[in-house]
Amino acid sequence: MKNVLSLVLLFCSIFIIQAQDFVQDKAVRVGKLDNGLTYYIRHNQEPKERAFFYIAQKVGAIQEDADQRGLAHFLEHMAFNGTKNFPGTGLRSYLEKIGVKFGADLNAYTAVDETVYNIDNVPTTVNGAIDSCLLILHDWSHDLTLSDKDIEEERGVIHEEWRARNNASQRMNEAMMPVIMAGSKYEDAMPIGNMDIVMHFEPQTLRNYYTKWYRPDLQGIVIVGDIDVDEIEEKIKTIFADIPAPRKDAAERIYYPVPDNKEPIVFIGSDKELLSPTVTFYFKYDAPARDKKNSRQYLINNLYNNFIYGMYHDHTRDIAQKPNAPFGFAFVRFGDFFIAKTKKALALTVSCLSANGDIEKGTVGALRELFRVRQHGFTQTEFDRYRHDMLVGLNNLLKDKDKRQSSRFVDEYVRNFLDNEPIPSLEDEVAFWNETLPKLNVDGLNDYLNSIFAADDRNIVIAVTAPQNDTLKLPSQQDMIDLYHKVKAEKLEPYIDQVSNLPFLPAEPKAGKIVSETTDKDGYVNIVLSNGVKVIIKKTDFKNDEILVQAMAYGGLSLLPVEMYKYGSLLNMMVGVSGWGNYNFSDMEKKFIGINADINAGISENYQSIAGSCSPKDIKTLFEKMHAAFLYPHKDENAFTALVDRLKRSLKDGKDKPSTIYADSLSRTLYGDTPYTEKMDAENLDKVDYDQLLKLYKERFADASNFTISIVGNVDMDSLRPHLEKYIASLPSTNKKEVAKPVLKIIPGSRSCIFEQEEETPKSTITVLYHADHTFDFRNQLMASMLGQALTILYTKTIREEAGAAYSVGASSSAEYYPEEKAMVKVRFTTNPKSQELAVSLVDKGLQDIASEGPEKADIDKAKEYLLKVYQSNLTLNRYWQYVMSYQWNHGVDISKDYAAIVNDITAKDIQQFARNIMENGDRIAVIMTTPGAK
Incomplete structure (x- = not known):
């Protein structure tokens, strides 16, 4: 039910006065240049020192001619491959230098009726950043290079995007269109287009689409953020003035109808x-x-x-x-x-x-x-x-009307322009x-x-x-x-709206006490309750209507009996459908209407937790629910039986699917055949005892003294204390300290698992993992992040752009502490089976080059800029501080301190040594699934 409000605001955001007009928000400036270009500008300081730049086009795949199928989407790709003022990959390179990451902050999409480009989270304090982003929007509007060479190089990338996305749902949609859209232009209008056209069209055909449809009367730019509205408006008038107005005989933008049908x-x-x-x-x-x-x-x-x-x-x-x-x-x-x-x-x-x-x-x-x-x-x-x-x-x-994110306003203004x-x-x-x-x-x-x-x-x-x-x-x-x-034709009985009249909690809690309360030099309030529960509170003013709460304790699924480990996901699903206290899931939805207090309980591999959020006025309800989650998971055998019915069908239908086979192969290759890698199967689900699962859940939450609770947000301590005493200090404790067992360890040694599997779309699915023993600390985590970003930049250049062998190469690096201290690099992507050997060799070469010669300093500088930009934005987010507190609980380190100094202290030489340790002292594991006969 909570989703209804957001849906209403998204689709119904309108104010009507008696004359049935709406009043446009005076905080946004909307204007139109003489050439027809529409602009929206708004000052907003969430996040501070950041701005968002968008250009929306009222055109998409539906405007394509028969020989242009797929070219609207192709053109979107070309916007990142050379413009008048940013030749080649200069656009991406410049933005990455100022911390705007390709994919995360810099992106675009092409739909049937629209195309939208975005540059998010631009640091407004960087000299020239605002002017440069406006110039990028200008070039996207009118000055793409579209050279023959760049077009030729992008064909393979788009073909690989088609390969990666041509799953069963996509194939069904394409088969469906000529039937359900019969008689309309939408019969053949899926944006990915026709691969035969994509691979063979004449470059001028793409230029024809661009000059015909990318024009100012069909374009709107949106700039929202920590900017001066008057200054931005003047810059728009200056920078975009040279774009000519459309010709009088410009093609009409038609919104094509869909015919009615008399028969189904x-x-x-x-x-x-x-x-x-x-x-x-x-x-x-x-x-x-x-x-x-x-x-x-x-x-x-x-x-x-x-x-x-x-x-x-x-x-x-x-x-x-x-x-x-x-x-x-x-x-x-x-x-x-x-x-x-x-x-x-x-x-x-x-x-x-x-x-x-x-x-x-x-x-x-x-x-x-x-x-x-x-x-x-x-x-x-x-x-x-x-x-x-x-x-x-x-x-x-x-x-929180003054604390709304700029991204929300951008979405509203884009929809205003387009729809x-x-x-x-x-x-x-x-x-x-x-x-x-x-x-x-x-x-x-x-x-x-x-x-x-x-x-x-x-x-x-x-x-x-x-x-x-x-x-x-x-x-x-x-x-x-x-x-x-x-x-x-059936005559049906009316629906009966049943609402439970039972009290939520089966028993009134007997309050415990706060035995100590101190405030440390960093402003954290530390409380110890009479049952041993530790509570850490950080009061913030980032949002007036938000409090985040999280209770965590070590143990998790690792402490389940070995034969029950494979049912860990079922245990979590059971909790998700069952409710708390005397209420099943449906009862809770009805009884807590209008109350903003939600929790989720879960058990991961190495810890159990209860996390929630609430409005300050509803904090009592949140702690009531948390109390119930510890003591009273609702027993709903009907819901559990229905869950098992669904899961059996899902497991039965999914066991022979390529995605399932690949995931199982990856797991066995990494960890071997152990009881901990066994999977649930449909045949054994009927043997699972519901009462045993409930017992296992209760065991994980039986000892409150194991838990540390972090609370972040607009907290009133006088209101909080009695709820802690009544609903948390009343929880039973045994003071039996638990630690997680290491259960899923990667087997030592380098190895490969390469196998064939029939798939409708010929492709190779590839995972390459490098890992080595390595000390875990926060600095190494940051180095791993930088290495992953540097590899992503490198593989985008070598595998995507130069070889045309993949649409997206997911490269990541991490420093792990559980189940053992390790450093890892993981690379995952799909490719044409004919490009498989080349792509894998480029993966190996990329990491080896960084290990032997070091990364490009420019790439590490980009990674640093991104990390520092994200850190700065995080400082005013409650969820970030909850993560900081969780990290300190896990590792005893306050990662909010000296963050910038640690990032800036890391050098390209450090990254080289980090990569070298993985390459020289570790193992390499490759798992490749390929279509038979496709090479």
Whole structure:
């Protein structure tokens, strides 16, 4: 239910006055140059000394001609491969020098109807950074180089991106489009395009697309951050003035329609690599006109959309939590009809992940719940809960109205430019909802829901995708139509909204005491409770409405009986579906409506923890939940049985999939065949004893004295102390100190596991791991991070750009302390089997070159700049300080101190020695899965 507020704010962000106009937020300056370029500028200091630069294009794959399929996306790639003012890779190189990382901060995406480029987290204190980023936006708009040589070199990269992303879902989407989008331009408009065209088009064809569609009347730039709005506006007027206005005969930007259909359209598709059957019913309706999005009804309809999404999910979640559930999950959502902005749809999606994967059973179950609310409507009590939750959430946002992140404003302004979604101030929006929401009722919502469906069943589209195997029977197109009409004809009982009246906690806690409280020189408050629990508190003012809490203790799954270790993930899943105290999961969602206090309990390999967050006003509820998580995991055998049913089907369907086979091979190669590398399988799940799992969970949380609790945020100590005494000091303790056992150790020795596996898309999946014994400390962790960044830069150049052998090479390095102190380098990517040997040799050569000759100093400088920039931004984030406290709990070191000095002290020579130790004193492990006969 908590997601409803964010969805409403994302899709319904609008303020309506009596004349049914909306008021644009006065804090954003919106203007348009004489050449037609639109700009948005806003000053915002979260994060401080940072700015975000975006350019959005109202064009995408749908504008491509038949001989240009894939070129909108190709053009996006070329924006990073040479512009007038930043030749070659100069754009990336400059930004990396100032700490803007390619991929993380510098990126772009191409969709069917839009293309958006972004430069995030630019340090505004760097001399010339603002001007340079504006110049980059200028060049992206009008001055890409698009040389023959650069185009030729990028073909292989895009082909490898296609290879990496051409999974079962992508193949199903491409097969589906000509059927469900029949008669529209969207039949063949997936952005990745046609690889035959991508590999063979004439360079001028790409230039034609660029000059035709990248023009200022279709472009909007967005700059938000710690900047001077007047200064930025003047710079925009100067820098972008030389871009010519579009010609009078410029191509019209058409928003292509999707035709209505009188009879249902049905797509049935299967793929060997799909994991489970999924059915989606689309009920199409016309999209609101772009210039009509400021009406009162548009706002209210979007509110209804999100309430319906949440309430229908509540109904189907309760069903999925019961044994022999017809489906794994089912939900409805409102939005674009697949990839088309000109047609909307209510989409009902059902995962037929029941014990036998029965498509008919799952479809009927989900449709019944949809027709139940069509026949009887949602209840007023459900509506009241969602209304209350939204009002509380909206007013909570006002508490941090001056602490909103710049990235949020950027997203709003991009959507305003592309889709004409309004951009009010938060104050106006909250005022509107405070006035309007109390006047709405469930009857209006139910009437709106039924208005979506055509009386004669026009505009229905049904899509079925399923694994291709011998045991699953696929329905016919007529079967699916008949199922729909069968359920529609049923007379169903109304939904009964049940709310538990039991107290949340089974027993009232008997409060303990605070036995000591001190404040150290760094401002941390250290408390010891009468049961031995240690509490560390850092009070901050970074957010007015946020407190983070985390309780941690050593032990984890490593202390489970060896035969139960493989069920560790099941144990965590069990906790996730069961609830706490006297409430099951559904009860908790209903009873804690409007209360911002959530927790999650989990058991990792070497520790157990309970983490949560809350508003200051709801801190009592958070500690009530934490108390329950320690003592009272809710016993819900129905939910556990339903979970096992879903898991059995998932394991059965997934065991022969290439991704599963590869993961198992990697695990066995690293750790060998031990009881700790055994996997859960469908055949043994019925043998798992639910009570034993509950017992194992309780054992991990039985001794509170093992735990240290960190609390960060807007904490009021006078309010906090009684809750610590009542809900934490009351927990039982045995003072039995535990430590984690090392269970998954990498087997010594270098080795390779290379095997063949049939896949629909020919490729080689490659992991190369280098590891060596190495002292663990924070400095070595930072050196490992720098080495990983330097390798990523190097492999991007050698494997991606020069060899065209991969789209993305994931290189990382780490210094580990558990289960043993080691330094590692891990490289993971996919490639064409024909490029496999070359790519692997380049991986080895890259690390060897750094070990023998040292990294490029410029690359280490880039890594340092990025680390320092992230550190500076982290200093005002509660989650960072929670990590600092966790690190100190684990290792006894305050990593917030002397961070910059440690980073700056590390040299390229240090990185060379770090890499040399891994290469000369360690082992190399390679696991490669390749398609047979593809070389």
